[in-house]
Amino acid sequence: xxxxxxxxxxxxxxxxxxxxxxxxxxxxxxxxxxxxxxxxxxxxxxxxxxxxxxxxxxxxxxxxxxxxxxxxxxxxxxxxxxxxxxxxxxxxxxxxxxxxxxxxxxxxxxxxxxxxxxxxxxxxxxxxxxxxxxxxxxxxxxxxxxxxxxxxxxxxxxxxxxxxxxxxxxxxxxxxxxxxxxxxxxxxxxxxxxxxxxxxxxxxxxxxxxxxxxxxxxxxxxxxxxxxxxxxxxxxxxxxxxxxxxxxxxxxxxxxxxxxxxxxxxxxxxxxxxxxxxxxxxxxxxxxxxxxxxxxxxxxxxxxxxxxxxxxxxxxxxxxxxxxxxxxxxxxxxxxxxxxxxxxxxxxxxxxxxxxxxxxxxxxxxxxxxxxxxxxxxxx
Numbered sequence: 476x477x478x479x480x481x482x483x484x485x486x487x488x489x490x491x492x493x494x495x496x497x498x499x500x501x502x503x504x505x506x507x508x509x510x511x512x513x514x515x516x517x518x519x520x521x522x523x524x525x526x527x528x529x530x531x532x533x534x535x536x537x538x539x540x541x542x543x544x545x546x547x548x549x550x551x552x553x554x555x556x557x558x559x560x561x562x563x564x565x566x567x568x569x570x571x572x573x574x575x576x577x578x579x580x581x582x583x584x585x586x587x588x589x590x591x592x593x594x595x596x597x598x599x600x601x602x603x604x605x606x607x608x609x610x611x612x613x614x615x616x617x618x619x620x621x622x623x624x625x626x627x628x629x630x631x632x633x634x635x636x637x638x639x640x641x642x643x644x645x646x647x648x649x650x651x652x653x654x655x656x657x658x659x660x661x662x663x664x665x666x667x668x669x670x671x672x673x674x675x676x677x678x679x680x681x682x683x684x685x686x687x688x689x690x691x692x693x694x695x696x697x698x699x700x701x702x703x704x705x706x707x708x709x710x711x712x713x714x715x716x717x718x719x720x721x722x723x724x725x726x727x728x729x730x731x732x733x734x735x736x737x738x739x740x741x742x743x744x745x746x747x748x749x750x751x752x753x754x755x756x757x758x759x760x761x762x763x764x765x766x767x768x769x770x771x772x773x774x775x776x777x778x779x780x781x782x783x784x785x786x787x788x789x790x791x792x793x794x795x796x797x798x799x800x801x802x803x804x805x806x807x808x809x810x811x812x813x814x815x816x817x818x819x820x821x822x823x824x825x826x827x828x829x830x831x832x833x834x835x836x837x838x839x840x841x842x843x844x845x846x847x848x849x850x851x852x853x854x855x
Contacts, residue, residue: 619742747772
């Protein structure tokens with residue numbers, strides 16, 4: 476529209492400014508014959524023509540300049556129009572982007588209000604359990620490593636626990652019988668001092684109870700080294716026989732330590748850990764179908780047991796899964812995978828110790844065979 480207006484304006488200006496030129500040309504045309512019939516002065520005519528030619532040239536230059544000036548003004552106006560169009564397009568694009576962002580925000584808000592980002596119903600309880608669990612590093616009773624050290628000191632005849640070993644004879648037999656009679660029905664077993672189920676079937680073995688700890692220690696002693704030999708005295712150690720007994724005892728203790736390693740591990744995971752906070756979490760998370768009792772103390776083994784039973788065996792968990800958003804289900808899946816990873820790590824820890832037991836058993840089996848230590852040397 477702007478360019479059309481400019482063209483119309485320019486045409487009118489050119490026409491208006493050209494009229495004098497046309498009029499002069501007409502005068503010259505009319506006047507020429509009159510001069511021809513009168514006293515014609517050729518020089519005068521030439522002067523008139525020359526003068527008019529100069530006037531026409533000057534006027535033509537002015538018209539040209541005027542046209543150029545108007546064209547430049549039109550171009551400038553068109554440039555301004557173009558800038559305004561660019562700015563308008565920019566604002567339209569910005570408005571479109573803002574609308575797109577607003578739309579995405581509304582979608583996310585609708586998804587959030589619809590429960591897409593809600594955590595699983597068990598997430599808060601599970602997180603509380605993980606924080607209070609502490610990886611089972613803090614024992615609330617006598618741990619497996621404590622029992623193993625006590626048992627080994629007894630076998631060497633050290634300290635108060637080793638007094639019957641130092642006395643030997645009936646002292647060892649009396650100790651075994653006395654513990655059996657005094658610790659009956661501890662832990663729910665008729666004779667826990669001779670029943671390994673005290674340890675293997677305990678979800679939490681409360682070794683903060685002195686009788687439970689004593690029954691556990693006696694069972695370990697009966698299992699691994701029930702009748703250790705009398706310690707070698709200082710005088711005996713100076714004799715060849717005494718030195719041989721010391722060496723044999725060292726070999727024996729080394730191989731028995733493989734058994735100690737297994738029972739140490741089993742005792743450590745069954746020993747209470749985490750304090751009352753972990754026990755409170757376990758009671759809240761266990762669910763109605765949980766098969767084991769939860770006392771004031773919970774072991775790392777029972778914590779894992781609660782994690783497991785609070786899901787597959789818990790009907791409330793199945794109902795909550797059905798109501799979860801896809802994102803919440805994925806978070807629940809990640810949690811169960813993390814639990815599976817932890818259980819596999821626990822299993823790996825036990826497998827390492829079992830491998831040591833098998834290696835010790837193999838070494839004991841080949842003792843005395845040809846080529847083994849103490850056997851006949853190989854021939855050439």
